[in-house]
Amino acid sequence: MxxxxxxxxxxxxxxxxxxxxxxxxxxxxxxxxxxxxxxxxxxxxxxxxxxxxxxxxxxxxxxxxxxxxxxxxxxxxxxxxxxxxxxxxxxxxxxxxxxxxxxxxxxxxxxxxxxxxxxxxxxxxxxxxxxxxxxxxxxxxxxxxxxxxxxxxxxxxxxxxxxxxxxxxxxxxxxxxxxxxxxxxxxxxxxxxxxxxxxxxxxxxxxxxxxxRHPTESTEQYLAQVITQTLLRHGITLVPSFAVGRAQLLMYYLYKLKRDGLIPDVPVYLNSPMATDATSLYLQFRNEHRLTPDECVAMCKGTRIVRTVDESRHLDQLREPAVIIAASGMATGGRVLHHLKALAPNPRNSILFSGFQAGGTRGADIVAGARSVRLQGEDVPIRAQVHAMDTLSxxxxxxxxxxxxxxxxxxxxxxxxxxxxxxxxxxxxxxxxxxxxxxxxxxxxxxxxxxxxxx
Structure with missing residues (x-):
């Protein structure tokens, strides 16, 4: 054998x-x-x-x-x-x-x-x-x-x-x-x-x-701090996220932060058809996680689901503060690439990476301090504030x-x-x-x- x-x-x-x-x-x-x-x-x-x-x-x-x-x-x-x-x-x-x-x-x-x-x-x-x-x-x-x-x-x-x-x-x-x-x-x-x-x-x-070891700092406090600081700059917080698991955890934390008054009622967009479909499975497989049905419903209600390509493109034109969660988590593909292209050059915005970034990915390069990344044949400058949070792993x-x-x-x-x-x-x-x-x-x-x- x-x-x-x-x-x-x-x-x-x-x-x-x-x-x-x-x-x-x-x-x-x-x-x-x-x-x-x-x-x-x-x-x-x-x-x-x-x-x-x-x-x-x-x-x-x-x-x-x-x-x-x-x-x-x-x-x-x-x-x-x-x-x-x-x-x-x-x-x-x-x-x-x-x-x-x-x-x-x-x-x-x-x-x-x-x-x-x-x-x-x-x-x-x-x-x-x-x-x-x-x-x-x-x-x-x-x-x-x-x-x-x-x-x-x-x-x-x-x-x-x-x-x-x-x-x-x-x-x-x-x-x-x-x-x-x-x-x-x-x-x-x-x-x-x-x-x-x-x-x-x-x-x-x-x-x-x-x-x-994962950091022992409070996930909720760190997330609230990044979003609040970005709001004060009138910027947008872009969160590249894995569509399954990480996106739902982010939705849960953002729902809690709003509920507890730790961040304002800033619009939260989930721009990943895959993450949207995956979220519905948390109600179907309730025995596999700790959330109650009410918590599943509440975290979904606090998020605006982006379904169409036109809706996704509209997010790049936003002029008011928001949080955008989009796949993929390492910025290797998906709708997050279009958002990076639009949002990364603006120093008012923040890019918050919420998990492990494998070597050789755009996410790893940005977290390491790259001044620009190659996106769809173009070099896009990274002027937004970059944050990496390992507590969500x-x-x-x-x-x-x-x-x-x-x-x-x-x-x-x-x-x-x-x-x-x-x-x-x-x-x-x-x-x-x-x-x-x-x-x-x-x-x-x-x-x-x-x-x-x-x-």
Missing amino acids: QLTFLGGTGTVTGSKFLLTRDSTRVLVDCGLFQGYKQLRLRNWEPLPPALRQLDAVVLTHAHLDHSGYLPVLAREGYSGPIYATPATCALAQILLLDSARLQEEQAEHANRHGYSKHSPARPLYTEEDAKRALTLLRPVELHQATPIAPGIELLLRTAGHILGAATVQLGVDGQTLLFSGDLGRPQDPIMRAPEPVSAADVLLVESTYGDR AHADADEIMAWLRGFTRPPRQTYVIHGEPHAADTLRRRISLELGWQVRVPEHQETVSLDPVR
Whole structure:
């Protein structure tokens, strides 16, 4: 039995982990690479031969760095099942179609304005490819042991992070393999805490924040301060946001700030069709989060939903203070690009990044102090006030990951630290080795390891 790391190593994106048992092959996660160009180019490489004869795919959750390559897989001939929690299946319907439409729009825009280096520019995949992949989704309830391939049984547990996120346990030949996926925070104001796991023979654990602790400052105070200062300048606060999870958390905090009188009743716009659709799922999957139905309704009432392209363009013409939440969270695509182009050159405005910015993304460049960024073939100056807020992260930090690991009653035979940039992954590796005494290492991209116990 072997495990091959086809993504999620040396980076927080592109998660793909291939389990091979004799002639049976199961892929855990099927994500897009994002960030640096040399990573993004991997998305365009020919499908690895190992992925052409899969028996099953399992998703930890619906974020595109874990699910966004599925349309390519389906386009190239995969027609087997894709297992995930019901909430992940529902979110994937939204995210994959939106991703496909966005790629088609970007290719069309590049061709119309002639700024692509390729002639013609083309999308990585189309809406039809995404629809083909979505027909393969097979919902699996939490804690329900499910055979997914000969000799392989699947068990999902709550991971927190976003709706539907799960840790993936595979039982194979008397061994247990555990994939953490993205772990949420134990005290997240919306999502429930990750479930503890007592044992696994082989563990793959994420390390997005493996080298740092989240700030202890009050999220509400910081958010109120940025918005109030921007209001005093008669400016607009632009918040690039992940459409699933982060947008809803921002809506919740802004509703609370207004309710408690900590900010004026400034207009709040949610300009992301994907985030709008995802928000409705919080009422559908009420058992997966901490909000009451009344709180779900209240946070939505406090936000003006932007649905059409014309409404989105109108926001760029606003002359009164406002808060605009728009995807994507790392400014890699989506409607936020148009808002950046219009709002970033004005020093009265603020740009508030609300989560992790992967290396090589526009968000990372802006947070690092870039004076301009390239947007749709133009260099756009960054004169707006830039703020970065890590307190809204949906990822467990290093201490929270270690606390989750301490829930194991016996150490795994081998632990692999994945889904982290190099410093974060190696820092967490050292902590696991020194503090827990476990066998642990950071795998290399495309590395294959044997999972057979040493006799």
